[in-house]
Amino acid sequence: MAGNSKNQEILVVDGYNIINSWDRLKEVAAVDFEQARLELLEILSEYHHYSGIKTIVVFDAHLVKGSIRKEEEYKGITVVYTKENELADHYIEKMLDELGRLKRIRVATSDRTEQEIILSRGGTRLSARELEAEIDDEMSLAARKRKRINMKNDIQLGRLADRVYHKLKDWDK
Secondary structure (H helix, E strand, C coil): CCCHHHHCEEEEHHHEEEEEECHHHHHHHCCCCHHHHHHHHHHHHHHHHCCEEEEEEEEEECCCCCCEEEEEEECCCEECCCCCCCHHHHHHHHHHHCCCCCCCEEEEEECCHHHHHHHHHCCCCCCHHHHHHHHHHHHHHHHHHHHHHHHHHHHHHHHHHHHHHHHHHHCCC
């Protein structure tokens, strides 16, 4: 897990904006939008796991008749579905009004107008491309770390196997 300063940070992701901005998710969404949403959640939950950054993903449900705001946990991240007539942008703006000056909140969206509002309300903006690059960097770092750990374990297992082999050989005499 990352240090304390990152644990104080909150990453808020405009879910549909990111899906419509990342090529790998846009292609999936063209066939199955629900699958694209799940893939985004998987990517962000893995990123959260390795970075330690509190992550909130907001999806618009404003066109869904009778929908109420719903929050759920998904593998360590918070997923928010807005209520009827509430845009993800509005939800994020309210959150910034409440917490933007108290906590470090970064908002991932490529909506230019929203980026200006985010900055005016105490948040930090992160474009969809910047978020994608940051996640890719974090995952590469995690993969290299896992590889080093696995190599170290393989070496230790090799030594253990040699010792066990020699002990068994000596024991047989």
